[in-house]
Amino acid sequence: MEPAGEAGTLPRAFFAREVDEVARTLIGAELLVDGVGGTIVECEAYAPSDPASHAFRGQTPRNAAMFGPPGHAYVYRSYGIHWCLNLVCEPEGVASAVLLRALEPTRGLEAMRRRRGLDEARLLCAGPGRLCQALAVTGAHDGAALDAPPFELRAPARPPALVSGPRVGISRAQERPWRYGLAGSRFLSRPFSLPG
DNA sequence: CAGTGGATGCTCT
DNA sequence: GAGCATCCACTGT
Numbered sequence: 001m002e003p004a005g006e007a008g009t010l011p012r013a014f015f016a017r018e019v020d021e022v023a024r025t026l027i028g029a030e031l032l033v034d035g036v037g038g039t040i041v042e043c044e045a046y047a048p049s050d051p052a053s054h055a056f057r058g059q060t061p062r063n064a065a066m067f068g069p070p071g072h073a074y075v076y077r078s079y080g081i082h083w084c085l086n087l088v089c090e091p092e093g094v095a096s097a098v099l100l101r102a103l104e105p106t107r108g109l110e111a112m113r114r115r116r117g118l119d120e121a122r123l124l125c126a127g128p129g130r131l132c133q134a135l136a137v138t139g140a141h142d143g144a145a146l147d148a149p150p151f152e153l154r155a156p157a158r159p160p161a162l163v164s165g166p167r168v169g170i171s172r173a174q175e176r177p178w179r180y181g182l183a184g185s186r187f188l189s190r191p192f193s194l195p196g
Numbered sequence: 197c198a199g200t201g202g203a204t205g206c207t208c209t
Numbered sequence: 210g211a212g213c214a215t216c217c218a219c220t221g222t
Contacts, residue, residue, distance in 0.1 A: 044214070052214070054207095062207065079215045080204035086214090099214060129215050169214055 010146070010153040012071030019045045019089040019096035020178060026087070026098060027182050028156030033135040034149075036108030038125065039156075041185040042101040044167045045178040046086070048094050052170040055095035065143040066095040073151070075132070075142040082129025085137050087146060101168070101179070102126050104187040105134070127189040163192045 010029070015022055023045035031037045046053040054063045054076065065074040066088055074086040074097050086097035103125035105112055112124045112134040125131040132138070146153055161183035166174050168190065181188055 046214075054214080057208080060207070076214085077205065079213065080206065082215050084214065101214090127215070133216095167214070171213090 010071075010155055012069070012145075012147055014155075015070035015087060015089045015146075016091055017089065019047050019098060022087070022089045023098045023178065023180050024162060025155075026100075027162055027180050028158075028160035030106070030152070030154040030156075031100070031103060031135075032107055032152040033137060033141075034108075035152075036111045037135055037152075038103040038106035039182070040100060040102075041104050041182040041187050042189055043180055044099045044101060045096070045180075046099060047096050047178070048090070050096075050176070051172040052167065052176075053096070055097075059095070063095070066097050067093055068143060071146050073137075073141050073144045073146060075137060075139055077139065078129060083132035083138050084128040085132050085135075085141070099128060100131055101128050102181075102185075102187055102189045103131055103134075104182075104185060111136075122187055126187055130189075165192045 023043050026040050026043050029040045031040055050056060055066045059067045062076055069092045070088050070090055072088045074088050075083055078084045085100050088097050090096045105121050105124045113119055116124055116134050124134045163181045163183045164177045165179050166177055167179045181192055
């Protein structure tokens, strides 16, 4: 019985909205996996009918979680080496998701340093692959609910200042400014081009 | 600081 | 067989 500790957890309904709005609202939220994590400072929206989305060409075994209910994880392997964590949005079947790209580490720093083999806090979660390594997120979490252990997600106390820009590492639909960041954060995977 | 290439596995053509 | 929603080590200024 720990009602107080769960009071701020984001409900599944939080994710059942248009993905771009969810992405903006996630900046400043706290994400923990087994008690390890920090503040979300960078993420990207991947919408339905988005040529850069894994779901664009329809459902496959890999992207099946994107077609499932919102409020669940979609985890895929990137470049054969890294894992990337997405949060599924919108009504079930629409297949949109937010890719988490960077955290400001706040909890479990020692566990993250051990997993990453690094000391410098700035580099522990600065990038989607690094973030998953630091939080020990793998394909085993694909499809898992975000409002239950090992996940904890809490909204920010106050809306933070946002910056936006083109998404990173994609070749299609580069003109869509669906990358969001916490203004002034030193924990981004890379800087945003202009002050926003 | 910029640019290049290797590691490595899965999906889709 | 190509192409990745990446990261790191290495090169050269």
